[in-house]
Amino acid sequence: EPEVTQTPSHQVTQMGQEVILRCVPISNHLYFYWYRQILGQKVEFLVSFYNNEISEKSEIFDDQFSVERPDGSNFTLKIRSTKLEDSAMYFCASSTVSESDQPQHFGDGTRLSIL
Amino acid sequence: AQRVTQPEKLLSVFKGAPVELKCNYSYSGSPELFWYVQYSRQRLQLLLRHISRESIKGFTADLNKGETSFHLKKPFAQEEDSAMYYCALSECWETSGSRLTFGEGTQLTVNP
Numbered sequence: 001e002p003e004v005t006q007t008p009s010h011q012v013t014q015m016g017q018e019v020i021l022r023c024v025p026i027s028n029h030l031y032f033y034w035y036r037q038i039l040g041q042k043v044e045f046l047v048s049f050y051n052n053e054i055s056e057k058s059e060i061f062d063d064q065f066s067v068e069r070p071d072g073s074n075f076t077l078k079i080r081s082t083k084l085e086d087s088a089m090y091f092c093a094s095s096t097v098s099e100s101d102q103p104q105h106f107g108d109g110t111r112l113s114i115l
Numbered sequence: 116a117q118r119v120t121q122p123e124k125l126l127s128v129f130k131g132a133p134v135e136l137k138c139n140y141s142y143s144g145s146p147e148l149f150w151y152v153q154y155s156r157q158r159l160q161l162l163l164r165h166i167s168r169e170s171i172k173g174f175t176a177d178l179n180k181g182e183t184s185f186h187l188k189k190p191f192a193q194e195e196d197s198a199m200y201y202c203a204l205s206e207c208w209e210t211s212g213s214r215l216t217f218g219e220g221t222q223l224t225v226n227p
Contacts, residue, residue: 003158004158031213033214033215035215035217041219042201042217042218042219042220043159043201043215043217043220044217045214045215045216048213048214056214058214091158091159093215095213102213103149103161103164104161104213104215105161106151106158106159106160107158108157108158109158
């Protein structure tokens with residue numbers, strides 16, 4: 001069964017540094033998402049992406065964050081200048097269509113640790 | 116704004132006992148609800164969605180609009196059911212994707 005893959009599994013970065021988290025969505029999926037989960041808290045929506053542009057973003061997704069689909073397979077989340085509070089598990093997800101009854105498929109996540 | 120509440124962070128039952136994981140939601144539209152499961156060190160996986168009205172691994176969940184609930188139930192819990200369970204509500208925007216709003220999660224432990 002096809003899966004969403006994320007790399008790296010764990011990223012350790014100094015505060016203030018830029019970090020790029022990478023995701024390869026399932027190949028025939030058209031809608032891509034990033035979520036994050038701070039330790040001990042719930043999974044939170046960050047952003048959705050369709051047709052090479054952001055379709056929706058949450059209040060968490062400020063100017064420090066950006067997403068890109070640089071080629072036909074990768075979907076990246078960039079944090080420009082990391083802060084301690086960016087430490088979290090970041091999940092990528094994808095889905096075939098936008099209907100709300102269609103499930104999103106998640107990757108294993110990248111654990112981001114900011115020092 | 117939509118909200119999903121799972122009142123129990125931890126739930127512990129014995130093997131063979133019935134289990135019910137509670138989920139309540141708040142949403143002004145017509146809700147689409149899901150249960151996701153995360154086994155130890157594994158990814159979030161879709162367990163079931165209300166629209167399909169199916170039973171997966173013996174689990175069922177019924178949408179009760181009057182009580183705004185979507186509780187997950189299994190009549191006889193198994194040890195392999197031990198995992199983190201997340202209730203999620205989907206909000207859809209026309210042709211541009213959907214957003215999942217998750218509950219806090221319930222860690223289910225099934226003891227032998």
